[in-house]
Amino acid sequence: MAPVPTAARVVVIGAGIVGNSLVHHLARLGWRDIVQLDKGALPNPGGSTGHASNFIFPVDHSREVTELTLDSMDQYKKMGVFTESGGFEVARTPERMEELRRRMSSARAWGIESQLVSPAEVVEKVPYLNADQIIGAFWTPSVGVVDSLRAGTIMRQRALETGALTVVPTVEVIGMDVEDGAIKRVRTTGGDIEAKAVVIACGVWSPKLAAMAGARIPLTPAVHQMISVGPVKRLAAQQGEICFPIIRDMDTFCYERQHGADMEVGSYAHRAILHNPEDIPSIEQAKLSPTEMPFTSGDFDPQLEQAFELMPDLLGEEGAEIRYAINGLLSLTPDNAPILGETPEVKGLWSAAAVWIKEGPGVGRAVAEWMTDGLPEIDLSHSDIARFYPHQLTRSHIRARTGEAFIKTYGIVHPGEQYESDRNQRLSPMYASQKQLGAKFFEGAGWERPFWYESNVGLLEEYGDRVMPRDNEWDARWWSPIINAEHLAMRDRAGIIDLSAFAIFDVIGPAALETVQSIVVAQCDVALGKVIYTPVLDARGGFRSDLTVMRLAKDRFRVVTGGAHGMVDRKWFADRMPANGTAQVVDLTSAFTTIGLWGPRARDILGELTRADISHEGFGFGTCRDIEVESLSVLASRISYVGELGWELHIPSEHGTRLWSLLHAAGSSYGAVPVGIGVYGSTGRIEKGYRAFGSELDSSRTIVEAGMERPKVKSAEFVGREAYLKQRVTDPKSVLCTLVVENHTSKSGTERYMLGGEPILTSSGGELLDDHGRRPYVTSASSAPSLGKHMLLAYLPPSAAYVGNELTVSYMEELYPVTVGSSDSTALFDPSNERIK
């Protein structure tokens, strides 16, 4: 065993699949003096990798997860540790069958070969399955199993061969020293190591390690039960580890996977059994390994019966015994996504945690790239550790949400589905009033946001069929025609919208201008009182964000961005402040609340409350200033994300209730109504072709592809400028288009409405491929009530991106005709922006 070095360029803590992959990719990318530690012995130090069932189903509804999985499969294959078995996800209920059709959409969108098959076709490949129990299945031939311990050894070995790595097992980290907000030293039972970069790849122990440095990794160790039954003669007669396809019994939340002569049965159906990282037994205390906790058979008994129903002859075979049974620990997070990236609390301290076997090598590569040049090739926005707000890092929140999330592992999760636990965290000053108005609250970044108001139900009569009612329960779940009615009322009269969920921070100080200039694309050297909408790019010219900046003073810029991405944006800005402190980021999210007032009567309504000149000449579009609204002082900003005349009204939070009631009082005679986020986030913007970060915009998209380039590029240097200049003179490899659904009628006669994520195909259902080699899919879908149409946004191959092109969208395995309505950011509604004036 090597002694613990006294210094390293990077210390990777953990020798599970993630730590091993990381050291390999760091070495490959040129890092030297890498030290890898683990408190356990190699090759299986006792973490979750050691007891994983090791199978991979590539299709997931999330593009990010799928990309990480496909990259991992590729790496496993190249190491020779992947065995393709094929896999079925079987359905026992019609609801699940519909979900499997939705899975087909994802498979098509990500380009993974899959098909829906009959019970008989399942039995053909899995003869011991009782076909009477199922009504169909989703077959993916590329499903397989990996040897994750062997893969870890190979990757570690490769790093060792470069001379870049020192591995020290059986050494435990007992502390970490932080100086001036940056990691300085790792203290271990084998001595101290000085290092400027440290990665926590410790799976279920990660929160405990992070806490040593004062950082937080919000995951909880949770039990996944698994048993192994054997020997089964039929399986023992086959050569190799796996010869039969893996079965995921989706409705019972179980899987059955051959492992040599045994059948492993695993479950995600039992109650959520959560542990605390500090209560995991030590290696010495543990009977098996620390993460193979004692099996609690009572929790598993219901699943045994269900597994037995599905495979009675095999699991009931004489002599087949439950030889191994564990409560295996794995990592759960509050939103079911991994936790990757540099911790916001400590510079140089990285997290690579809450990762499944299927994503391990891909995550190792992505985090290594991120550490090397700040840019993983795969967009990791949904996994970024910076995404969490403080309340989301508390143990109570983590336990509540992971307890709820556990059952979603195999669940049918609607894209609009809301969490029920630990709600009412962040309430706007208008919350009480909104409750009285019958607001249907959705959660965003902990905020309770009215999605629509039941008080507007009367509008349904006013607008009749123009609200585009949906008959199908799935299409109408987490939705209401009231959203479309509010939309129409806003376009006809005015809407009052609570925008408290905005994240707001100021960049201040003598170097504020040059600092903001260096971060965002748009020109910020503008007159005071200008409002700038701008993309934010990474060095490769992909989107980091899009947001608005108000120049409030010579040395003060106010950044307003979406709540969901606010913490990540804040870190992106804070990380780029000058070292000498001449510009600073000040978070004002909780100081201000924002109310939007938009619609043709917006000026009339605001005019009732203010003596300020709010005429088009007196208060132009794209400007902001303080105005008096009755006895309130309000920062009014004349911009719009819904394509109407109006203002964002920013006011100290404590005045929010007053402003809200003033606007409603003044608005009532003009027919103004409260309008929810259903309009602001979907219907209002899609008619205007406005893009949303996280849907249309992410690090794999460019300004040119998104059709958002402006005639000029500022001369000041900014992140991504060089790449952007190059993109501007090169043909785009894909083009963001607006599509209009021409016919909604399904074979059964029901009108169907796409919700997003569906593949776009040729008019005859053929595949389309853009010049990146990606397949087009719907990035956003929404009613466009003013146009009486359902609209979709999708990146198309340049050759298909022309107005009038007739294509199809595949939804629940039926094709619906669509037409390209716009091949750039030209809006289909009010294309010349007359209404904003």
Added chain:
Amino acid sequence: MTNVLVCIKRVPDLGGEVRLTADGMAVDDSSVGHTVSSHEECAVELAVQVATASGGEATVLTLGSPESTEQLRNALALGCTNAVLIEADAAAYGPADVAAAIADVVQAHSEAGTIYDLVLVGNDASDTGDFQVGIRLAYLLHRPVVTGISTLSVVGHRISAQGSSPEGGTEMFDVPLPAVVTVMEGGIEVRYPSIPGRMKAKRATIIEVQPERVPVGSRRIELRLPPAQPSQVEILGEGPHAAGAVVELLEKLGVAR
């Protein structure tokens, strides 16, 4: 037809390191699972084998908290057909109390028509190691007892039992039924539960009995951990060359034959 009663005790399922509770009166089981001792696993296996071979029934009994039903159901999954829980705080019971409580059940069942020809207990419990219950029970039941038995078979109304002698060699006993036998691990291979067995166990009814006597207790003063054994590592070899030495060692340990 031989009816067998096998008595088991829920104990912590320990790894390498044993910790005691703060008062030093028990093994700390807060972060570990629970099981029965290896002796009792063998006793359950013998009970199932004897009952099955003779067409009798194997009944499993324990004295302990309601959580002990986990161990009773595990035994039911392995082939026992009935289960009895004497619901009591096992920590308050000394070996004499446990023996008396079991004897009460045996007598009560006998009066009700179920006679246990053979009562099996483990040689000693893995947490307290008192080595007393079997002998005290036999005394209370006026039955013969043999201890340290690793294999046995029933022929007519007699049992033939074998165990290892402390001096080396094998001790062989021929004992008339009814009798009490304390079982020592090492003579037989135990089975794991099957899925159908587990499903049957889940549905089985457990007879709950309230103890009649006030326990005297174990009069234990405290438990102490022995000083840590110095760990010794011997490297048998490296790479493929080590294979021969590994096989030799496994054979010596009796793991491979």
